[in-house]
Amino acid sequence: MIVRISGEDQYRLADDDAARLNELENAVVAIVEGGREDGFAEAFGTLLDYVREHGTAVGDDEIETSDVILPPSDVSFAEVGREFTGEGLIPD
Amino acid sequence: MAGLTGRMSTVVKAKVSKLLDRAEDPAETLDYSYQKQVEQLQNVKKGIADVVTAKKRLQMQESSLQQSVVKLDTQARQALAASNEDLARTALERKNVAQTELQSLDTQVAELEDQQQKLTDSEQKLRAKIEAFRTKKEVIKAQYSAAEAQVRISEAATGVGEQMADVGLAMQRAVDKTENMKARADAVSELEAAGTFEDLTQLGTGEDDIDRQLKQLSSQPAVDDDLAKMKSELAQGGGAAPQIPAGAADGPDGQTGDAAAGAAQPPESSQS
Numbered sequence: 004m005i006v007r008i009s010g011e012d013q014y015r016l017a018d019d020d021a022a023r024l025n026e027l028e029n030a031v032v033a034i035v036e037g038g039r040e041d042g043f044a045e046a047f048g049t050l051l052d053y054v055r056e057h058g059t060a061v062g063d064d065e066i067e068t069s070d071v072i073l074p075p076s077d078v079s080f081a082e083v084g085r086e087f088t089g090e091g092l093i094p095d
Numbered sequence: 096m097a098g099l100t101g102r103m104s105t106v107v108k109a110k111v112s113k114l115l116d117r118a119e120d121p122a123e124t125l126d127y128s129y130q131k132q133v134e135q136l137q138n139v140k141k142g143i144a145d146v147v148t149a150k151k152r153l154q155m156q157e158s159s160l161q162q163s164v165v166k167l168d169t170q171a172r173q174a175l176a177a178s179n180e181d182l183a184r185t186a187l188e189r190k191n192v193a194q195t196e197l198q199s200l201d202t203q204v205a206e207l208e209d210q211q212q213k214l215t216d217s218e219q220k221l222r223a224k225i226e227a228f229r230t231k232k233e234v235i236k237a238q239y240s241a242a243e244a245q246v247r248i249s250e251a252a253t254g255v256g257e258q259m260a261d262v263g264l265a266m267q268r269a270v271d272k273t274e275n276m277k278a279r280a281d282a283v284s285e286l287e288a289a290g291t292f293e294d295l296t297q298l299g300t301g302e303d304d305i306d307r308q309l310k311q312l313s314s315q316p317a318v319d320d321d322l323a324k325m326k327s328e329l330a331q332g333g334g335a336a337p338q339i340p341a342g343a344a345d346g347p348d349g350q351t352g353d354a355a356a357g358a359a360q361p362p363e364s365s366q367s
Contacts (some may be wrong), residue, residue, distance in 0.1 A: 007257070009107065010213060010265045012220075032102050036257035066231065066254035072108040075265065086106050 005067045006054050008077035013067055014058025024071070027053055031083070038051040046085075051076055111260045128252045129232060132225045139218045142266040143211060149273040150207040156280055158201045163193045163292035174324050193292050196283055201278045210269040217262045224258045229330055243314045 004021060016024070029051040034043050046088045051073065061067050074083060171186035177190050235244045286292070 007113075009261055010217065011267075028103055033108065035103075047214055063220055064227040066224060066227055066251045068250070068254045069108070071104045072111050072257075072261075073104050074107055075268070085101065086103065 004071070005061065005069045006071040007069040008051055008054060008073050008076065012050055013055050014021075015061055015063035015067075016054065017090060020053075020057050024050070024053065025070075027068065035080065035083050035086075038084075043080045043083075047078070047089040048075075048076075100194060105305060111257060127230075128248075129225070129229055132228065132255055132259065132345065136218070136225060137260055139214070139266065141219060142269065143214045143218060146207055146211045146214060146269055146273060149277065150204060153200055153204050153276065153280055156283060157197060157204065158199070160193050160197050160283075162291065163287075164190055167193065167292065172236065172325060172329070173323070175322075175329055180322070183325070184280060184318060187325075190255070190321070191317050192270065192286075196286075200283075201280070203279070206272065207276070210272060214262075214265060214269060217265055221255075221258050221262050222274045224255050226251070228255045278345065 004016045004018050005013055006016055010034070027046070029045045031043070031050055034041075034046055054073065074086070167190035168185045171183045171190065174180070174182035196206045228251055232248050235251075237285060238244075239247060
């Protein structure tokens with residue numbers, strides 16, 4: 004499974020990691036939907052760290068298409084919030 | 096694939112795919128897709144150059160504000176030496192505003208530097224992918240049948256396209272940030288153009304509109320502290336006086352202080 008952290012790198016992860024990744028991402032989404040910024044940075048950081056620690060960076064000379072693409076590490080709570088209401092990282 | 100259905104990553108991926116669709120036209124010939132990749136790499140370079148330009152602009156503004164801070168500080172000392180406390184206070188208020196702007200510029204310049212670094216890294220990564228694509232394309236063309244080659248090269252082009260879309264996204268964020276900073280830089284430029292940080296003594300004694308606005312902007316305690324500090328320095332034998340050639344009491348040295356500066360002094364000196 005190839006996971007891209009936007010603006011950073013692509014990582015190759017074992018398919019078994021998908022469940023944990025899903026949990027971590029859902030935790031972030033739950034916080035964003037709750038509308039309170041508390042804990043957002045930490046939860047999002049945990050998600051990205053999981054990818055970095057459990058994955059191996061895809062070499063610059065390898066060409067792979069990602070199965071999962073995560074927002075950039077410096078994304079703000081407000082930006083992720085907008086993701087779900089239309090005006091996202093890339094304007095439509 | 097592996098059943099990852101997270102909502103956030105799905106949305107992000109959909110957005111990237113959308114950019115990708117926009118960039119990839121299946122009707123294009125395969126060699127053209129490499130040519131287009133190289134063209135887009137040029138756009139990335141141009142984007143980086145824009146960030147550098149924005150940064151330079153802020154840095155120029157920084158150095159001009161730094162000069163204003165020094166000038167206003169000197170003027171405050173001169174005014175105090177001439178026992179004109181009101182003028183000294185006004186100068187310190189303006190200095191305070193200039194210093195606050197400086198701090199904010201510092202943060203912005205650092206942020207742009209960060210953006211520049213990230214974009215440069217992305218550009219290098221994209222360049223490597225494009226180079227890999229070129230090599231791969233030639234190998235595939237030599238080894239596979241035309242139809243098979245078409246499929247394999249398209250796959251590779253999609254992979255490079257994703258990298259390109261990702262750089263595009265980073266670029267968009269950088270542009271947004273620079274736009275915000277530009278708006279603020281323009282506001283500071285307007286203040287400068289209005290003479291806010293200019294030679295105070297040119298304004299005469301009357302308090303103008305800018306002064307009233309600045310009083311609200313500047314943090315009063317900081318100004319009070321500055322003023323108190325300057326007073327005590329002056330009391331300790333005028334240690335800070337070197338820039339004021341003749342001092343307030345020795346009036347005749349007319350050519351150093353310009354006419355306007357002189358206007359701030361005479362009443363007090365003649366009375367004492």
